Amino acid sequence: MSDDHDDSPIAARVRELEAMLEEKGLLDPRELDQVLEAFAHRASPANGFRVAARAWVDPAFRARLLENANEALPELGLSMGGGLQVQRLHVVENTEDVHNVIVCTLCSCYPLSLLGPSPTWYKSTAYRSKVVSHPREVLEQFGLTLPETTRIDVWDANAESRYMVLPRRPEGTEDLSEAELAAKVTRNGLIGTAAV
Amino acid sequence: MSERYRTGDRVRTSTVDPDHHTRLPHYARGRRGTVIGHDGVHPLADLSAQGIQQPQQVYLVRFAARELFGHGDHSVTLSLWEDYLSDE
Numbered sequence: 001m002s003d004d005h006d007d008s009p010i011a012a013r014v015r016e017l018e019a020m021l022e023e024k025g026l027l028d029p030r031e032l033d034q035v036l037e038a039f040a041h042r043a044s045p046a047n048g049f050r051v052a053a054r055a056w057v058d059p060a061f062r063a064r065l066l067e068n069a070n071e072a073l074p075e076l077g078l079s080m081g082g083g084l085q086v087q088r089l090h091v092v093e094n095t096e097d098v099h100n101v102i103v104c105t106l107c108s109c110y111p112l113s114l115l116g117p118s119p120t121w122y123k124s125t126a127y128r129s130k131v132v133s134h135p136r137e138v139l140e141q142f143g144l145t146l147p148e149t150t151r152i153d154v155w156d157a158n159a160e161s162r163y164m165v166l167p168r169r170p171e172g173t174e175d176l177s178e179a180e181l182a183a184k185v186t187r188n189g190l191i192g193t194a195a196v
Numbered sequence: 197m198s199e200r201y202r203t204g205d206r207v208r209t210s211t212v213d214p215d216h217h218t219r220l221p222h223y224a225r226g227r228r229g230t231v232i233g234h235d236g237v238h239p240l241a242d243l244s245a246q247g248i249q250q251p252q253q254v255y256l257v258r259f260a261a262r263e264l265f266g267h268g269d270h271s272v273t274l275s276l277w278e279d280y281l282s283d284e
């Protein structure tokens with residue numbers, strides 16, 4: 001079949017189901033809206049910025065984050081659930097030798113609770129199709145030129161897991177506080193389409 | 197849940213192009229890669245889209261770009277259900 005897992009048929013089914021549950025008095029539509037609004041309110045890239053900054057200042061946290069991100073996130077009061085289904089998170093670390101970049105080639109899977117709603121380009125066919133086959137060129141279009149010696153690892157969030165990149169800590173930031181470091185992190189840095 | 201593959205094992209992905217929903221992208225069909233880790237046990241997406249819940253081991257499988265596209269020096273890692281994989 002097609003290479004998409006297009007969600008429109010399922011979205012239609014969800015709407016029908018929602019209407020049926022409301023009709024039978026099993027679901028209060030305000031209740032559903034409240035849950036969704038609360039989730040959207042908590043889902044912000046500021047969460048991801050805090051995670052990166054903590055990992056830069058606390059090597060033990062960084063190690064736990066890279067080993068099992070779902071277990072490390074609650075240390076910052078965060079989770080991959082947000083009241084909805086808990087998703088497995090992999091945090092992948094940029095080093096001098098390796099640069100990571102994330103994509104979902106089948107649709108637009110994204111760590112919403114840590115990064116907020118995804119940017120439009122992340123969902124575009126152009127990004128999804130090209131970053132897997134020509135990542136170096138795509139990153140250059142984002143203004144990120146990597147040394148030839150830096151290997152690129154692309155992570156396709158094609159199934160149940162979500163990914164976040166841990167960028168390299170910028171040079172000359174030894175004296176900054178954790179909060180000041182968090183302010184330096186960018187959403188694209190956490191996707192891997194920019195350095196920090 | 198028994199695990200057929202271990203980290204470091206070489207695997208080959210299925211060449212089947214099913215007429216139903218699947219999470220094995222076209223670009224990774226019939227390709228050889230290396231298991232780099234386990235990614236939990238999840239209902240096989242191909243069946244859950246048909247209303248059948250069949251939990252199965254998912255693997256993180258890394259492919260060389262050259263194997264996938266015939267060019268490039270990067271890698272691509274995917275999460276693949278056991279049904280998508282066979283021994284190399």
